[in-house]
Amino acid sequence: MRIKILIVFILANIVSAQSIVNSVHNLSVSGSGTVIATSEDEICIFCHTPHNSSPRQPLWNRSDPALNYTLYISSTAQAVPGQPSGSSILCLSCHDGTIALGNVLSLPSPISFTGGITTMPLGDANLSQDLSDDHPISFIYNSTLAGQDGELVDPLTLTGPVLLENEQLQCTSCHDAHSDVNGNFLVLTNQYSNLCVTCHDKTYWLSTSHRNSTATWNGTLPDPWFHTTFNTVAENGCENCHDPHSAADHERTMNYYDEENNCVNCHNGNVATQDVQTDILKPYAHNVYGYDHVHDPDENNLVNLRHVECQDCHNPHAARNSTATAPNANGYLEEVKGIDTNGNTVDPIQYEFELCYRCHADSPDKPGSPTIRQIGQDNVRLEFDVLNPSFHPIEGAGTNSNVPSLISPLNESSIIYCTDCHASDGAGSSAGPHGSFNPHILKYNYETADYTPESYLAYELCYQCHDRNTIINENGNSFQQDVHFKHIVEEDAPCNSCHDPHGINSGQVTTSDHTHLINFDTNIVFSVSGNLQFIDDGIFHGTCYLRCHFRGHNPRSY
Amino acid sequence: MKKVFLLILITLFTFLFSSLLIGQNISGSAHDFSSDSWNTTGQICIVCHTTHNSDVTVANAPLWNHQSTAATFTPYSSASIHASTGDPDASSKLCLSCHDGTVAVDNFGSQTTGTQFITGSSLIGTDLNDDHPVSFTYDQALATNDGGLFDRLEYCLLL
Numbered sequence: 001m002r003i004k005i006l007i008v009f010i011l012a013n014i015v016s017a018q019s020i021v022n023s024v025h026n027l028s029v030s031g032s033g034t035v036i037a038t039s040e041d042e043i044c045i046f047c048h049t050p051h052n053s054s055p056r057q058p059l060w061n062r063s064d065p066a067l068n069y070t071l072y073i074s075s076t077a078q079a080v081p082g083q084p085s086g087s088s089i090l091c092l093s094c095h096d097g098t099i100a101l102g103n104v105l106s107l108p109s110p111i112s113f114t115g116g117i118t119t120m121p122l123g124d125a126n127l128s129q130d131l132s133d134d135h136p137i138s139f140i141y142n143s144t145l146a147g148q149d150g151e152l153v154d155p156l157t158l159t160g161p162v163l164l165e166n167e168q169l170q171c172t173s174c175h176d177a178h179s180d181v182n183g184n185f186l187v188l189t190n191q192y193s194n195l196c197v198t199c200h201d202k203t204y205w206l207s208t209s210h211r212n213s214t215a216t217w218n219g220t221l222p223d224p225w226f227h228t229t230f231n232t233v234a235e236n237g238c239e240n241c242h243d244p245h246s247a248a249d250h251e252r253t254m255n256y257y258d259e260e261n262n263c264v265n266c267h268n269g270n271v272a273t274q275d276v277q278t279d280i281l282k283p284y285a286h287n288v289y290g291y292d293h294v295h296d297p298d299e300n301n302l303v304n305l306r307h308v309e310c311q312d313c314h315n316p317h318a319a320r321n322s323t324a325t326a327p328n329a330n331g332y333l334e335e336v337k338g339i340d341t342n343g344n345t346v347d348p349i350q351y352e353f354e355l356c357y358r359c360h361a362d363s364p365d366k367p368g369s370p371t372i373r374q375i376g377q378d379n380v381r382l383e384f385d386v387l388n389p390s391f392h393p394i395e396g397a398g399t400n401s402n403v404p405s406l407i408s409p410l411n412e413s414s415i416i417y418c419t420d421c422h423a424s425d426g427a428g429s430s431a432g433p434h435g436s437f438n439p440h441i442l443k444y445n446y447e448t449a450d451y452t453p454e455s456y457l458a459y460e461l462c463y464q465c466h467d468r469n470t471i472i473n474e475n476g477n478s479f480q481q482d483v484h485f486k487h488i489v490e491e492d493a494p495c496n497s498c499h500d501p502h503g504i505n506s507g508q509v510t511t512s513d514h515t516h517l518i519n520f521d522t523n524i525v526f527s528v529s530g531n532l533q534f535i536d537d538g539i540f541h542g543t544c545y546l547r548c549h550f551r552g553h554n555p556r557s558y
Numbered sequence: 559m560k561k562v563f564l565l566i567l568i569t570l571f572t573f574l575f576s577s578l579l580i581g582q583n584i585s586g587s588a589h590d591f592s593s594d595s596w597n598t599t600g601q602i603c604i605v606c607h608t609t610h611n612s613d614v615t616v617a618n619a620p621l622w623n624h625q626s627t628a629a630t631f632t633p634y635s636s637a638s639i640h641a642s643t644g645d646p647d648a649s650s651k652l653c654l655s656c657h658d659g660t661v662a663v664d665n666f667g668s669q670t671t672g673t674q675f676i677t678g679s680s681l682i683g684t685d686l687n688d689d690h691p692v693s694f695t696y697d698q699a700l701a702t703n704d705g706g707l708f709d710r711l712e713y714c715l716l717l
Contacts, residue, residue, distance in 0.1 A: 051679075057638075
């Protein structure tokens with residue numbers, strides 16, 4: 001009885017998927033794959049011979065391919081891959097497509113294949129001799145490398161199934177040619193990126209949404225997970241963006257050549273709830289479509305060559321859904337680099353504005369200021385400095401302790417984000433400055449042209465925080481009547497003609513002229529008798545020397 | 559369960575019988591030296607066996623009549639092998655007594671000055687490093703240790 005049970009058990013074992021017999025590596029006539037021999041019935045012969053093997057281990061029966069492979073190269077990799085060696089060269093004797101599958105050492109003429117197949121047919125299994133689009137192999141992976149890289153597991157802790165060969169990572173570290181239980185002959189399933197994270201220990205990965213989200217694809221093309229069989233963001237893990245073989249973008253083996261496609265194919269409403277793609281395609285946007293391969297993750301914090309990619313502001317290995325209070329950066333901006341208030345590099349940023357300063361501060365290629373003013377300044381870091389006579393409270397609370405128009409809960413000590421003004425417009429749009437129908441990626445409408453009739457919509461942006469009735473109160477105090485109501489409503493002058501919404505750099509002013517964000521638009525406000533000046537005379541009092549709408553104030557006080 | 563067992567038995571029997579019937583025996587094979595000019599006896603078995611006074615250099619050799627090899631061999635080795643391979647012994651050593659190329663095929667009986675040496679693809683040589691390992695202990699412990707080997711019991715039942 002015992003024996004009978006044993007026999008049944010043994011038979012079950014043999015037909016189980018553990019064996020090479022049922023895998024596509026059974027190239028013999030009994031194989032179940034599409035690439036099989038016409039009559040050869042030996043299974044092992046395609047790779048092994050009992051005698052006169054070469055290389056001797058593991059009794060190899062095939063010739064080595066020529067070593068003129070194009071190797072993987074990346075600006076962010078510390079590993080130095082050499083020409084394929086060890087067992088990798090054995091795999092490549094079929095998988096680079098140069099040597100006929102049936103060419104074995106032990107037979108005088110090649111084994112013939114069905115359909116006239118000789119070398120590996122084009123497709124996923126044919127890696128070609130260009131290995132620059134594949135995960136690097138044949139490099140030393142030791143504790144030193146792990147230390148240099150900072151995001152690799154110390155290989156001394158690897159106890160299997162991922163194994164190195166003479167300290168080198170080879171094809172066999174991830175693949176076992178004899179067993180296909182995990183698909184693709186992987187030594188471990190890559191569901192939840194189990195295989196990748198055996199070696200890759202990306203900082204912050206454990207908390208990112210790209211590891212943890214259970215979001216699924218709604219079925220609208222393109223298929224964001226075209227090379228896996230997994231159905232959630234979490235299950236796809238690294239493979240949401242990376243393709244370990246024949247990757248469209250070679251460096252860092254990305255799924256798509258154009259940087260943004262690695263993001264928008266999920267962030268288009270098909271997987272992630274927020275449709276960022278639609279915002280990006282709006283007329284005023286951080287146009288990630290406008291640049292190709294200018295960005296490099298290894299680039300300086302201070303952007304020298306103007307460009308924008310999703311990856312400039314977001315770290316896909318760290319980004320997560322979590323809020324923060326100004327000026328602190330939120331979870332979407334986790335682990336990204338920036339420039340601090342003093343122009344020094346910070347990595348990672350603590351405050352959101354430090355991210356904006358990568359491009360909008362000391363960057364040589366930064367976008368210019370749209371309004372020509374008395375005091376011109378394109379460097380927003382200088383405009384928002386807390387030592388300035390006035391500034392919108394981005395880096396710290398503002399200087400004016402008396403701002404009655406502020407709508408609760410805002411008050412004089414509040415701090416706001418750049419993204420409170422610069423963000424995608426419209427209800428339900430994505431947070432952050434992705435794209436808007438309003439110029440300068442403003443979240444709300446903001447008219448800057450002279451002779452704009454006042455309306456809530458005209459200065460919708462300002463009125464989000466500054467109560468419209470308080471600002472233009474016809475029956476209010478003399479300041480409200482004579483200054484704001486008079487100019488904004490009666491003269492149709494835009495807020496922007498007198499106020500500089502960012503701030504006025506203290507380094508460029510000599511007097512206290514520029515409190516209250518006063519910095520005239522010199523296309524609207526002109527000098528009178530060579531004098532264009534605002535003098536702060538205390539709370540709600542001031543004096544102006546200027547000419548505007550064909551009238552001169554030389555000076556006029558309120 | 560009974561039926562399965564029966565089926566296996568029938569299969570095994572059929573297999574055994576057919577191999578007896580259609581399998582080739584030694585005469586006419588590469589090992590049939592009865593008509594070679596150097597074998598003046600004209601006998602098949604004599605090149606390897608003798609009924610009396612057999613050579614016992616190799617332990618348990620089956621009434622051995624051929625000179626045994628005294629060569630030093632390089633065994634197969636590999637980083638991933640779990641079996642421990644040493645010098646070939648037992649029947650492997652008998653085979654190598656012609657196939658290592660150091661002993662002449664016609665060195666049998668009292669003959670020690672033979673001239674017929676194996677060449678070509680049948681020549682294994684004394685470097686066994688490019689050959690499947692032989693003369694190692696293949697037991698359950700090895701199978702367990704390796705993970706990619708059948709337990710010997712399973713293996714025997716398979717044949």
